[in-house]
Amino acid sequence: MSSLAELQELIERxxxxxxxxLDPQGSMxxxxxDSLALVEFIFEVEERxxxxxxxxxxxxxxxxxxxLIDEQRAAKAASGATNAASEA
Amino acid sequence: MIAVTxxxxxxxxxxxxxxxxxxxxxxxxxVHEVFAGELPRPAAAATVAFDETRWFTKLQLAGxxxxxxxxxxxxxxxxxxxxxxxxxxPARIGVFxxxxxxxxxxxEHAYRAGMAGGRVPPLTIPAFMPNAPAAHVAMRHRAxxxxxxxxxxxxxxxxxxxxxxxxxxxxxxxxxxAGGSEALIxxxxxxxxxxxxxxxxxxxxxxxxxxxACRPFxxxxxxFVLGEGAAFLVLEREAxxxxxxxxxxxxxLGYGTSCDAAHLTKPDAAGQARALAAALHMAGxxxxxxxxxxxxxxxxxxxxxxxxxxxxxxxxxxxxxxxxSSTKALHGxxxxxxxxxxxxxxxxALQQQRxxxxxxxxxxxxxxxxxxxxxxxxxxxGLQAAVSSSFAFGGTNAVLVFGPA
Numbered sequence: 001m002s003s004l005a006e007l008q009e010l011i012e013r014x015x016x017x018x019x020x021x022l023d024p025q026g027s028m029x030x031x032x033x034d035s036l037a038l039v040e041f042i043f044e045v046e047e048r049x050x051x052x053x054x055x056x057x058x059x060x061x062x063x064x065x066x067x068l069i070d071e072q073r074a075a076k077a078a079s080g081a082t083n084a085a086s087e088a
Numbered sequence: 089m090i091a092v093t094x095x096x097x098x099x100x101x102x103x104x105x106x107x108x109x110x111x112x113x114x115x116x117x118x119v120h121e122v123f124a125g126e127l128p129r130p131a132a133a134a135t136v137a138f139d140e141t142r143w144f145t146k147l148q149l150a151g152x153x154x155x156x157x158x159x160x161x162x163x164x165x166x167x168x169x170x171x172x173x174x175x176x177x178p179a180r181i182g183v184f185x186x187x188x189x190x191x192x193x194x195x196e197h198a199y200r201a202g203m204a205g206g207r208v209p210p211l212t213i214p215a216f217m218p219n220a221p222a223a224h225v226a227m228r229h230r231a232x233x234x235x236x237x238x239x240x241x242x243x244x245x246x247x248x249x250x251x252x253x254x255x256x257x258x259x260x261x262x263x264x265x266a267g268g269s270e271a272l273i274x275x276x277x278x279x280x281x282x283x284x285x286x287x288x289x290x291x292x293x294x295x296x297x298x299x300x301a302c303r304p305f306x307x308x309x310x311x312f313v314l315g316e317g318a319a320f321l322v323l324e325r326e327a328x329x330x331x332x333x334x335x336x337x338x339x340x341l342g343y344g345t346s347c348d349a350a351h352l353t354k355p356d357a358a359g360q361a362r363a364l365a366a367a368l369h370m371a372g373x374x375x376x377x378x379x380x381x382x383x384x385x386x387x388x389x390x391x392x393x394x395x396x397x398x399x400x401x402x403x404x405x406x407x408x409x410x411x412x413s414s415t416k417a418l419h420g421x422x423x424x425x426x427x428x429x430x431x432x433x434x435x436x437a438l439q440q441q442r443x444x445x446x447x448x449x450x451x452x453x454x455x456x457x458x459x460x461x462x463x464x465x466x467x468x469x470g471l472q473a474a475v476s477s478s479f480a481f482g483g484t485n486a487v488l489v490f491g492p493a
Contacts, residue, residue: 014146015145015146015147016145016146017147032145032147032148033147036150036151036211036214037147037148037150037151039150039210039211040150040151040209040210040211041150043207043209043210047207
């Protein structure tokens with residue numbers, strides 16, 4: 001499971017930047033997503049995926065951000081599974 | 089002497105200063121009903137048809153409230169109008185911005201989201217802080233000198249322009265981008281103004297009632313209507329403007345400020361008169377030299393009476409020669425941006441030798457013995473000086489004096 005495609009779709013909708021215009025391995029800051037825009041974008045990401053990232057995550061590329069989200073979603077799914085098992 | 093070499097607007101009547109002036113001269117009101125059915129009482133305001141995508145990419149809009157967007161747009165138009173040469177020393181450029189409250193939309197959205205149990209957007213603070221407009225303007229034009237914000241309620245941008253004048257005269261800067269911005273047409277702020285009992289009432293079902301709700305100096309006046317927008321002037325010393333062959337719109341001759349120090353919201357004629365007299369003194373003018381006053385004229389019951397008393401106190405026997413109008417009847421009260429918009433209107437009156445009429449006051453208040461500009465008689469041949477007055481909650485008064493180019 002990768003959140004990259006969903007992130008790309010969110011960026012296109014929110015900022016009008018098409019997936020082809022933003023190299024997942026390139027620096028987001030270099031593409032004009034400065035620290036303030038990133039803070040706002042991460043807020044949107046948290047709302048969208050129902051997760052909580054640290055307030056200033058150490059990520060510079062979209063691929064890194066996607067990986068961080070993947071990990072959070074996996075952890076959330078695992079804890080959900082554990083809870084379900086303990087309730088059973 | 090200080091020359092005005094650039095004008096920029098985002099106003100309820102549009103962004104082209106000449107077209108805005110013509111609309112005002114025709115007596116066209118930009119006021120309309122807002123938030124119909126959303127608020128306890130009918131509300132009217134003059135809003136700006138604004139396309140932020142001309143100045144910002146979607147990425148750049150992160151944490152930028154409408155008040156800053158309007159400021160950036162108006163300041164950019166003023167700078168383009170000034171057509172400055174490349175290579176100005178950025179440390180010698182100052183930005184002086186009046187703003188009454190800051191980003192009303194950002195703070196209202198944050199409160200609504202937070203109170204409803206949702207999350208508050210992370211950039212709420214930088215979006216609503218009152219000095220955000222000035223900061224955004226400075227970043228856009230790489231202005232690295234004094235970048236200052238003035239929160240002096242309804243006098244904010246008149247004070248900003250006046251303080252820019254002083255900084256230029258002191259030689260601290262070579263160029264000033266001075267003006268103001270306000271964008272408070274959001275339900276919470278409009279409701280707060282309604283609660284203050286200073287807004288005009290109107291019958292929402294009557295066509296045209298909102299448009300003529302604000303009636304300055306009229307016997308049946310009942311308060312003002314809110315407006316939004318931004319207005320900026322580029323100011324420089326006349327010698328520099330002449331050397332670089334700049335087009336000069338007019339000259340800023342004087343600035344006077346004072347504080348009533350008497351009451352938080354009730355105006356005081358003596359305080360206003362001190363600001364008027366100080367502005368004339370700095371300009372080196374006598375009352376009889378001034379042919380037009382763009383009045384503060386908020387159309388409140390007491391405000392117009394006090395302003396008329398202050399003008400009478402300073403002008404004395406010359407009062408009949410001073411023609412007066414309040415254009416707030418047409419563009420609403422832009423609060424922190426009012427002084428800057430009205431400064432531009434005043435400059436254009438000098439340039440065009442025509443005066444925007446005092447509208448909606450067919451039955452004038454008998455206690456205001458003013459020579460109000462009538463719609464049928466707006467020509468002002470020989471007009472050599474004009475004043476623009478701004479009197480604030482908090483008691484601070486600011487008066488600007490302009491002359492032709």
